Amino acid sequence: MRERTLLVVGHGMVAQRLLERLVARDDHPYTRIEVLSAEAVPAYNRVLLSSVLAGEASLDAITLQPRGWFDAQNIRLHAETPVTAVDPQRRIVSARGQDFSYDDLVIATGARPAPLKLAGEDLDGVFTFRDVRDTEKLLAMSQLHRRAVVIGGGFLGLEAAEGLRQQGMTVTVIHRSSHLLNRQLDATAGRLLEEALEARGIHSITGETPRGIVGQRRVRAVELSDETLISTDLVVLAAGITPNADLARDAGIACKRGIQVDRQLRTSLPNIYALGECCQLGEQTFGLVEPGYQQADVLARALCGETATFEPSQVATRLKISGIPIFSCGQAKPGPDTESVIWQDHESARYCHLLLRDNRLAGAVLFGETQDGPWYFDQLQQQRDLSAHRQQLAFGAAYCDA
Structure with a gap:
């Protein structure tokens, strides 16, 4: 077999997921994998940056893999190496005065904060x-x-x-x-x-x-x-994000708001792929990490020659802000074709709003108590008929099972 090089531009959570999925397989086709990252440190859990800001976690604690992991997997990680240009004809990427050749290129450049265009945005502070x-x-x-x-x-x-x-x-x-x-x-x-x-x-x-x-x-x-x-x-x-698509756009790759991809994460040019926050499928862009992980799983299989397609799915949101549990999935606001089932405890500030369409769950919003969130998410994904549980539905899985 001739040598084959995979070049990954960007090293966030989704790019790291792709690398881990690839090297876990014995049949991946690359003799060389190189990663060009604009950041000084290996990929980290961006979701936990708030914990670092709060003083609850260190950078080491949120780093996804130590530097030694890349050496062990025969991956060359080039930190602080922002890419300045992609030449699809020569299959070369330029970064910090160097040219890096590739057989397959994955663009995972993420997104940047959307400019608000306010007077004074450039002030110190x-x-x-x-x-x-x-x-x-x-x-x-x-x-x-x-x-x-x-x-x-x-x-x-x-x-x-x-x-x-x-x-x-x-x-x-x-x-x-x-x-x-x-x-x-x-x-x-x-x-x-x-x-x-x-x-x-x-x-x-x-x-x-x-x-x-x-x-x-x-x-x-x-x-x-x-x-x-x-x-x-x-x-x-912190009011929105914009996909980092300029690098691809300058290289002649089709872009709208993000880099346009198909369901195999292929761009408009051969042997160039994109995934994560920088890409766009149809009219949809992806600001959450879970769809990016799904894309990485699909692309790893596709690069290994399998038939795999990315189908955007429902995503559940579960988090704690200032210790306050919140859960949301599916539709968050009533529509003309939905019914609402609402339960609220004013004393404990607990709240549950379920949206039903034809007796099937269309969405759920939970505040203050979220342990039944995964069960509601399962009902949403499976689209089960909940007619028999209408009276108990707002009280969760235990009441419905009983």
């Missing part, structure tokens, strides 16, 4: 929260200052807010939608989350859009659309 470097900067700032504003009330924004709160900062979250986590929670659960965070010291302003960030050289305040000024020492921008 304005940060994003996407990687280890961002986390280290925020940790250093939290030791020097006491007030922070986080723009964005999604997962990333709330995780940043909680981490800064645990570092002793007074935190205000600004979110343009009517309630926090508006993509995962309904209005009631969003309000309960806001109240619970307020009790822990995180103040939320919802339904407001920042007009600009105020300061001369460094940030002093955030101005809202109603001209209210919120004084602050630092600002974290």
